[in-house]
Amino acid sequence: MSRKWLVVAVAALCVPAAWWLVQRMGSRILTVTPPTEGISRTLATERASNISAVRYTLALNIPPRKEEHIRGTLGVRLRLAERAPVILDFAQPAERVSSIQANGRPVPVRSEHGHLVIPGDLVTSGENVIDIAFIAGDAPLNRDDEYLYSLFVPARASQAFPCFDQPDIKGSLSLTLQVPSTWTAVSNAPEIGRDSAAERTTIRFGQTQALPTYLFGFAAGRFSVERGERNGRAFHIYHRESDPARVAANREAILDLHQQALEWLESYTDRKYPFDKLDFVLLPAFQFGGMEHAGAIYYNAPALFLDETATQSQRLGRASLIAHETAHMWFGDLVTMKWFDDVWLKEVFANFMAAKIVDPTFPNINHDLRFFLQHYPAAYEVDRTAGANPIRQNLDNLREAGGLYGPIIYQKAPIVMRQLEQMLGPDELRDGLREYLTRFAFANATWTDLIEMLDRRTSEDLAAWSRVWVDEPGRPTIDTVLESRNGKISRLALSQSDPRGRSLVWNQTLQVALGYDHGARITTLKMNGASVDVPRVGDLPLPHYVLPNSEGIGYGLFKLDDTSRQFFLAHLPAIGDSLTRGTVWVTLWDDMLEGGTTPRRLFDLMLAALPEEHEELTAERILGYVRTSFWRFLTDAERTSVAVRLEQVLRAGMKQAATTSLKSAYFGAFRQIVTTPEGLAYLERVWRRREPIPELTFAENDYIDMAQELALRDVKGSAGILDEQHRNITNPDRKARFAFVMPALSSDVAARDAFFASLAKVDNRARERWVVDGLAFISHPLRRHHAERYIQPGLELLSDIQRTGDIFFPLNWTGGLLAAHNSPAAAQTVKGFLDTQKNYPPRLRQVIEQQADQLFRAARLVGS
Ligand SMILES: [Zn+2]
Numbered sequence: 001m002s003r004k005w006l007v008v009a010v011a012a013l014c015v016p017a018a019w020w021l022v023q024r025m026g027s028r029i030l031t032v033t034p035p036t037e038g039i040s041r042t043l044a045t046e047r048a049s050n051i052s053a054v055r056y057t058l059a060l061n062i063p064p065r066k067e068e069h070i071r072g073t074l075g076v077r078l079r080l081a082e083r084a085p086v087i088l089d090f091a092q093p094a095e096r097v098s099s100i101q102a103n104g105r106p107v108p109v110r111s112e113h114g115h116l117v118i119p120g121d122l123v124t125s126g127e128n129v130i131d132i133a134f135i136a137g138d139a140p141l142n143r144d145d146e147y148l149y150s151l152f153v154p155a156r157a158s159q160a161f162p163c164f165d166q167p168d169i170k171g172s173l174s175l176t177l178q179v180p181s182t183w184t185a186v187s188n189a190p191e192i193g194r195d196s197a198a199e200r201t202t203i204r205f206g207q208t209q210a211l212p213t214y215l216f217g218f219a220a221g222r223f224s225v226e227r228g229e230r231n232g233r234a235f236h237i238y239h240r241e242s243d244p245a246r247v248a249a250n251r252e253a254i255l256d257l258h259q260q261a262l263e264w265l266e267s268y269t270d271r272k273y274p275f276d277k278l279d280f281v282l283l284p285a286f287q288f289g290g291m292e293h294a295g296a297i298y299y300n301a302p303a304l305f306l307d308e309t310a311t312q313s314q315r316l317g318r319a320s321l322i323a324h325e326t327a328h329m330w331f332g333d334l335v336t337m338k339w340f341d342d343v344w345l346k347e348v349f350a351n352f353m354a355a356k357i358v359d360p361t362f363p364n365i366n367h368d369l370r371f372f373l374q375h376y377p378a379a380y381e382v383d384r385t386a387g388a389n390p391i392r393q394n395l396d397n398l399r400e401a402g403g404l405y406g407p408i409i410y411q412k413a414p415i416v417m418r419q420l421e422q423m424l425g426p427d428e429l430r431d432g433l434r435e436y437l438t439r440f441a442f443a444n445a446t447w448t449d450l451i452e453m454l455d456r457r458t459s460e461d462l463a464a465w466s467r468v469w470v471d472e473p474g475r476p477t478i479d480t481v482l483e484s485r486n487g488k489i490s491r492l493a494l495s496q497s498d499p500r501g502r503s504l505v506w507n508q509t510l511q512v513a514l515g516y517d518h519g520a521r522i523t524t525l526k527m528n529g530a531s532v533d534v535p536r537v538g539d540l541p542l543p544h545y546v547l548p549n550s551e552g553i554g555y556g557l558f559k560l561d562d563t564s565r566q567f568f569l570a571h572l573p574a575i576g577d578s579l580t581r582g583t584v585w586v587t588l589w590d591d592m593l594e595g596g597t598t599p600r601r602l603f604d605l606m607l608a609a610l611p612e613e614h615e616e617l618t619a620e621r622i623l624g625y626v627r628t629s630f631w632r633f634l635t636d637a638e639r640t641s642v643a644v645r646l647e648q649v650l651r652a653g654m655k656q657a658a659t660t661s662l663k664s665a666y667f668g669a670f671r672q673i674v675t676t677p678e679g680l681a682y683l684e685r686v687w688r689r690r691e692p693i694p695e696l697t698f699a700e701n702d703y704i705d706m707a708q709e710l711a712l713r714d715v716k717g718s719a720g721i722l723d724e725q726h727r728n729i730t731n732p733d734r735k736a737r738f739a740f741v742m743p744a745l746s747s748d749v750a751a752r753d754a755f756f757a758s759l760a761k762v763d764n765r766a767r768e769r770w771v772v773d774g775l776a777f778i779s780h781p782l783r784r785h786h787a788e789r790y791i792q793p794g795l796e797l798l799s800d801i802q803r804t805g806d807i808f809f810p811l812n813w814t815g816g817l818l819a820a821h822n823s824p825a826a827a828q829t830v831k832g833f834l835d836t837q838k839n840y841p842p843r844l845r846q847v848i849e850q851q852a853d854q855l856f857r858a859a860r861l862v863g864s
Helices: 003-013 039-050 246-268 312-329 340-361 365-383 397-406 407-424 426-439 447-454 462-469 562-573 578-593 599-612 616-633 638-655 660-673 677-687 700-712 718-728 734-744 750-760 770-777 782-798 798-804 809-818 824-835 842-863
Strands: 051-061 071-080 085-087 095-101 116-118 126-135 148-149 171-180 184-187 190-197 200-207 220-222 224-230 233-238 278-283 296-300 335-337 443-445 477-485 487-499 508-516 518-525 532-533 544-547
Touching: 003 477, 003 798, 039 051, 071 085, 085 126, 085 200, 095 116, 095 700, 171 184, 171 220, 184 200, 184 233, 184 677, 220 296, 224 246, 233 246, 233 447, 246 278, 246 312, 246 340, 246 426, 296 312, 312 340, 312 660, 335 340, 335 426, 340 365, 340 397, 340 407, 340 447, 365 407, 365 578, 365 616, 365 842, 397 809, 397 842, 407 508, 426 443, 426 447, 447 462, 487 508, 487 518, 518 532, 544 562, 544 578, 562 578, 562 599, 578 599, 578 842, 599 616, 599 638, 616 638, 616 660, 616 750, 616 842, 638 660, 638 677, 660 677, 660 700, 677 700, 718 734, 734 750, 734 770, 750 770, 750 782, 770 782, 770 809, 782 798, 782 824, 798 809, 798 842, 809 842, 824 842
Parallel strands: 051 171, 233 278, 278 296, 335 443
Antiparallel strands: 051 071, 071 126, 085 116, 095 126, 148 220, 171 200, 184 220, 190 200, 224 233, 477 487, 487 532, 508 518, 508 544
């Protein structure tokens, strides 16, 4: 008996009359720790060491009406290393279990904190079969009148059916669905048979490979199916789009992008696609961008079915999303993290691979710039806040796993992975990953497993590097020290400091640019101490600027000295190198948030720079900053004084843009900032189809967006505009969404208050995207004064949101609630809430601190 088991046994003995105590009937029975709420690390560790060879046979009977119960039967085959009570997860009341049998013998139903416990005397070491008849929980099944889809990540399968809901007990699934005969269905494995009767169809799917429960997925309902083939590989696209032109315009691109991603990954990993087939399910209001169910990837339909007005970022975003989910088939699905504390590992590989896959398919894009703009600003948004989290986070219970997700995993981790590739070299990293996939195929691994494998391939101390970059939150502050003598440089040094006072040192490679009339002089150096001198710059003339992150590699808060700041504010558009220009924009934004450049000064630079910015990605980034600055960082008086010029600049941009996608980006920005009577009259004419914009063809979504903006501005007859828009929507899913958000757009405050009050009820929060849209509408900057009353109750709801919603909901909810505000009163409400909640869950506190950071800064900068 190991020391650990001794402790467990003693702890168990202290619980009087607990029925899971050591039970001796014949052979010795191992004790297990009594289960608690959720899936604790203790439970997971004990189970994983004793349970293997799991096979689920699941049958669900799906009625036509979503109000009726889904009844199911489950057979679980499993092998026990030692005889011990078997704890299955089923987070439903005991009444939902009608019978349990273990190896053919009836088992009394005992539900303990969301777990079913099969006593040790009814199982045996070796093979066992457990049969359960039950009523499925609806929450993770996203039931609608015409369709449903499961979404189990990170540990919600056990809300639907009994299972071992942890990533390192992989099992195969053999699924049978009985559905209304007008429905179709898709799941991880191929369909292997179907029986049709008058009203009902039974669809049987083959047995999957070993998968963790969070990757089980099925969708059923009224879906249209597109079949396509590439290089002998068949794909199916399940969707609910009612506009055939929209399907036709996107179908081939969706298939091509998947095929390209598959081919690239098979070559990079030297391993064939690991599953039996690959289908795609495009859902109208899917909670995430995509979800990598093995063999059946889900997508948010609008991310793949693009309109003609899609911007370049949206087209690149689609390619990246497809590459990301496809990469998961190897990274996450074939090799899975052992515990969700390493969930970042699958996400970083998916994003990192996605960047490599997408680059060659868009040859005209500056990919270094794109990587920079796609990752750094979003990572900084979190890393500059008091609520910043490390990439790798400790996790004691899977019910907290949702809180791990966010920009640090999706945006900072790929930056760190690029550093790792730089340290190892691309070939060594690839070979290391091949070894990792081979060794852990259809099994589980940790970050430590990988680092140990890679450490053998380099002389660098990867473990030490990982401790700072992966295990700690935040970023270094990097200052420039420039000393001169007789108008020449005598010394140039960079120093780093830890704004959180931990004295951490972030080792990284930096490219320091010194700007001169004829261009920049760039020195690459290793920042591997508190201060580093830039070599070979003595006696150079004094530069216009010093920029230590000119190539978009360095990560941190780069403090500008005043000479450099003034130069950029006067001459930024004239800097020829796109990547340098892109990094300066992000650096100036940081500078503004830190109280350096004033918001107004930066805003003026943006308006001056836009007409000259021909790099589309950078123009889109500036347009994003323009929107945020206009609504959040300018005072009311400043906003009024710049409105006419801003609209002129954006309408001119629309006219002059060289591509449809950039025109569309300008129009999108205009729609969101328009405030003048002339601008609003123009927008209304466009919405009424009385003023076409050359080369821009609008789709239903575009008209919906315009109607929403017009309503938010209380234009004359705005209620009629909303009604007319609602009548004009042909797609039923879009119509349902619009009906849901209409009260949130109303000019009647009582309707908006009622909308907000309705969100207290969990049933009204079922469509998370709709809820977040509605929250953003009632809190729109033009209505934010009234909306301050929603902040306190909205924050009070957050723990309930986390308990009942999917993984991104707490983050998005808080974002929708706070994103428009900038007043000291609003900031005080959030601070007051945090101050009074002494025992608030730390992860939720982080979410609030992250989402409120810009509000706090805006309140300081404009609120006085
Ligand atoms: Zn992912």
